[in-house]
Amino acid sequence: MKQITKEVLHDAANRLLFDMSDEELDTLMEEFKILTQQMETIGHIEGLESYAPMTFPFDCMVDYLREDVAEEPLPREEALKNAGSKMDNQIKLPKVVI
Amino acid sequence: MSYLDLTIAEIHRALLEKKVTPLELTKEALERAKANKENAFETICEKEALEFAATLTEPEEDNLLWGIPYVAKDNFSTKGIETTASSNILNGYVPLFDATVIKKLREKKAILIAKTTLDELAMGGSGTTGHKGITYNPYDPEHKHQIGGSSCGSAVCVAAGIVPFALGSDTGDSVRKPASYGGLVGMKPTWGRISRYGLFPFAPSLDHVAYFTRSAEDSAIVLQALAGRDEYDSTSSFKPVEDYSSKLGESLKGKRIAVIQEILDSISNKELLDAFRKSVEAMKAAGACVDYVHFPLDLLKSIYATYIVISSAEATSNNANLDGIKFGPFRGGKTYQEVMFNARTQGFSELIKRRFVIGSFALMSENQQELFIRAQRNRAKIVEATNNILKEYDAILAPASPKTAPVLGSSSSDKLSNEYLIADNFMAIGNFAGLPSVTVPLTFIDGLPIGVNFTSKAFDEAGLFSIIQAYEDITGLKGISTNVRKEAKL
Numbered sequence: 001m002k003q004i005t006k007e008v009l010h011d012a013a014n015r016l017l018f019d020m021s022d023e024e025l026d027t028l029m030e031e032f033k034i035l036t037q038q039m040e041t042i043g044h045i046e047g048l049e050s051y052a053p054m055t056f057p058f059d060c061m062v063d064y065l066r067e068d069v070a071e072e073p074l075p076r077e078e079a080l081k082n083a084g085s086k087m088d089n090q091i092k093l094p095k096v097v098i
Numbered sequence: 099m100s101y102l103d104l105t106i107a108e109i110h111r112a113l114l115e116k117k118v119t120p121l122e123l124t125k126e127a128l129e130r131a132k133a134n135k136e137n138a139f140e141t142i143c144e145k146e147a148l149e150f151a152a153t154l155t156e157p158e159e160d161n162l163l164w165g166i167p168y169v170a171k172d173n174f175s176t177k178g179i180e181t182t183a184s185s186n187i188l189n190g191y192v193p194l195f196d197a198t199v200i201k202k203l204r205e206k207k208a209i210l211i212a213k214t215t216l217d218e219l220a221m222g223g224s225g226t227t228g229h230k231g232i233t234y235n236p237y238d239p240e241h242k243h244q245i246g247g248s249s250c251g252s253a254v255c256v257a258a259g260i261v262p263f264a265l266g267s268d269t270g271d272s273v274r275k276p277a278s279y280g281g282l283v284g285m286k287p288t289w290g291r292i293s294r295y296g297l298f299p300f301a302p303s304l305d306h307v308a309y310f311t312r313s314a315e316d317s318a319i320v321l322q323a324l325a326g327r328d329e330y331d332s333t334s335s336f337k338p339v340e341d342y343s344s345k346l347g348e349s350l351k352g353k354r355i356a357v358i359q360e361i362l363d364s365i366s367n368k369e370l371l372d373a374f375r376k377s378v379e380a381m382k383a384a385g386a387c388v389d390y391v392h393f394p395l396d397l398l399k400s401i402y403a404t405y406i407v408i409s410s411a412e413a414t415s416n417n418a419n420l421d422g423i424k425f426g427p428f429r430g431g432k433t434y435q436e437v438m439f440n441a442r443t444q445g446f447s448e449l450i451k452r453r454f455v456i457g458s459f460a461l462m463s464e465n466q467q468e469l470f471i472r473a474q475r476n477r478a479k480i481v482e483a484t485n486n487i488l489k490e491y492d493a494i495l496a497p498a499s500p501k502t503a504p505v506l507g508s509s510s511s512d513k514l515s516n517e518y519l520i521a522d523n524f525m526a527i528g529n530f531a532g533l534p535s536v537t538v539p540l541t542f543i544d545g546l547p548i549g550v551n552f553t554s555k556a557f558d559e560a561g562l563f564s565i566i567q568a569y570e571d572i573t574g575l576k577g578i579s580t581n582v583r584k585e586a587k588l
Contacts, residue, residue: 001468002459012455012462016414017421017435018442020451028452034513035456038403039469042476045396053474054481056303057289057532058556062332074194082191084428085437091423093434 004032102126102167103259103581106316110162120165120209124151127167127211130260136234136241138251138258140172140213141180147211154207162319163206169255170265172213173220175296176200183298184228185218187445191425197296198328199265199307206323211261214251218447220267220300221413223275225250226506227449235279235503236580237546243503246276249308253280256310259579263311263320269300270405271498271525273308274551277537278498281547281578282310283566285317288556289532290335292321293328301412302333304405304529313576314567317536318342321559337557345564351385353565355552356491359390360398364520365500370548373541374497376588377550380572388495391487397480399516402523404480404530407473410457417454420445481531484553488533493554493565496524498537502546525551534559538566539575541586547578 002008006025009032013020020028042048076089085092101109101118112118124147131142147167158164170176173183175193182188200210217227225233225247233250235243236258245253249266253276256264266273268286277284286308294307307324311317321342328334357378365371378388422428422441429440446454460469487494500521512518528535535553542548550569554562570576574587 001465002462004459009455009459012458013451014439016442016454016458017438018446018451018454019439020448020455024448024451027448028455031452031456032459035403035406038400039407039472041396042400042403042472043468045400045476045479048472048475048479051475051478051482053471054478054530055474056333057481057530060290060333060335066329078194081194082425083423084426085423085430093423093437094432096434 004029004036099581100126100259102130102262103579104262105313105577106162106166106262106311106319109166109262110164113165114157114159116157120154121148121151123165124148124167124209124211127261130258131212131255134254134258134260136236136245136254136258137230138214138233138254140182140184140215140230140251142212143179143210146179147209151209158207161206163203163208163323165207165209166263167209167211167261168203168263168265169212169214169252169261170200170210171216171249171252171267173216173267173298174200174265176210176213179213181213182229183219184216184230185445185450186229187420187422187426187441189427195296198293198330199324200296202323212255214255214264216250217248218450219298219417220248220269220272221453222449223247223270223272225276227447232506235546237281242505243546244279244506246279246503248272249276249310253277253282253310256280256282256312257579259581263309263316266308266310267297268306268308268529269304269409270529273310274498274525274535274537277310278549279503279547281539281549281575282312282537283314283317284308284310284537285321286528286535287321287325287559288335288534290333291557291559292324293326293331293334295328295330299416301409302416303412304409306529312579314538314563314570315343315346317566318346318563340560342560342563345560346567348564348568349385350381350565350568353386354491355381355386355388356391356487356494357388358393358494358496360393360395361496361521361524364516365497366517367501367543369543370497370501373586373588374550377540377569377572380588381569384568384572389491393483393487397476397483398520398524400476401480401526402519404473404476405523405526406456407460407469408477410453411460411470412457414454414457414461477530480527484527484531484533488555492561493552495550495552497521497540498525498549498551502543502548528553532556534562536562536566538569539578540573541588
């Protein structure tokens with residue numbers, strides 16, 4: 001497992017596209033200390049490796065498509081209603097290719 | 099006493115007899131909401147509620163929710179009503195559609211009067227981390243105690259008699275724990291029983307729509323309205339919806355109940371243990387077979403870490419769409435990454451950021467086996483141990499919390515103590531296994547309520563309602579609120 005340092009956690013936060021203060025990272029380090037200790041203990045639970053990872057409580061297989069019911073598309077003004085930056089009926093963002 | 103202090107079934111009779119109208123009920127619920135001091139509301143939908151209530155003039159005999167006011171946690175999408183999940187990153191967001199449960203309740207002509215506070219994005223169990231600050235326990239007018247979370251505002255509304263039922267969501271124990279601190283019936287049905295379409299996802303393998311009422315009978319009534327397959331939620335169950343009131347009134351005779359000894363052993367509060375044991379004796383006297391059974395201690399102690407790893411990992415990816423571009427406050431920036439960076443840095447509180455980093459770290463390829471996959475394997479083992487008990491028993495019973503509502507600002511419990519790891523966190527088993535699980539009041543200690551939790555087999559909600567209704571007879575605490583005080587019989 002990757003070694004847990006403040007730098008590693010700060011990098012993880014930045015890759016999630018947010019920043020954390022030094023103080024916040026200190027609290028997080030403490031939390032990780034307890035969590036990794038507990039996860040290590042879990043690793044010693046007898047027979048754990050023979051269990052398949054559980055992703056959902058039950059199988060919930062759906063193998064068909066919904067009925068193709070025609071609906072009115074979302075009006076443009078509705079679709080844009082919640083966006084904070086708009087121009088010419090589009091969401092406006094800084095240029096990607098300059 | 100107001101009609102709002104009665105149960106849904108009782109209010110329904112009053113509506114049928116035209117002793118009260120939906121408009122009168124709604125006006126009073128709104129007055130109570132506006133007078134409430136516990137910081138329970140994100141938005142009070144006064145105009146919408148009054149307009150809808152005014153249209154309800156002809157009572158529907160077979161529709162028990164006709165004209166009944168209710169509230170919903172602010173993580174359910176409500177068309178045209180701001181929905182923030184108590185997070186600054188969603189300030190100003192107005193959904194364009196209704197969650198399926200909101201739509202179903204509207205079709206039943208129940209009246210949404212408000213959206214309620216929660217721990218930010220439903221992550222947290224204290225009711226203190228939402229963007230509007232602390233939500234308080236209505237049983238303590240001095241505001242020194244938590245109501246618990248994350249469904250804090252909804253719990254307050256039912257406990258304070260503002261409405262007879264409220265929608266919440268439960269990923270670890272977010273309805274069942276505040277139900278314990280608020281003297282309520284807090285029900286989380288089987289995973290897939292209620293559609294989650296329109297509920298903001300936190301950790302979809304653990305998320306459930308859940309709700310508060312003040313009686314077992316009302317809990318059955320609300321599930322009847324909410325349950326069923328939804329084409330818009332591929333995880334909703336195809337299993338036919340049964341009559342959830344069909345077993346109400348059955349005695350406890352022949353019911354087999356398992357009490358996990360290791361959970362009791364982890365609790366230090368003598369008054370709680372005493373009341374709990376008395377209730378067990380009363381259940382036996384009523385004909386139930388109650389056995390003290392064992393659950394591997396190492397598995398019980400591992401629940402919290404397993405939950406944090408799985409839920410944080412799922413939350414990290416599910417909340418990647420909160421970018422401040424399509425919705426939420428736009429914070430600007432020189433590049434689109436900077437736009438997102440600014441929105442997320444300013445929009446999320448510290449707790450949320452910590453959870454996301456934990457989740458992201460657990461999912462990194464070099465850590466996955468030792469964190470995420472290990473937690474998922476352990477989940478399977480915990481679920482197997484739980485289902486093994488339920489092969490021989492109708493329900494598992496335990497105190498829903500090791501103590502009454504915690505004092506605000508008090509130093510948190512020792513995070514490595516058995517009391518914290520086991521008694522404060524065991525209810526996540528119900529989410530791991532997707533089993534129906536419900537909290538119901540047990541007693542009062544120093545003026546604050548505390549409950550017990552029953553968990554039963556998948557899709558056995560009707561059986562569970564019959565057990566908790568019989569339990570209400572034992573405790574004498576059916577229908578309690580801050581307006582309707584009763585002494586526990588135990």
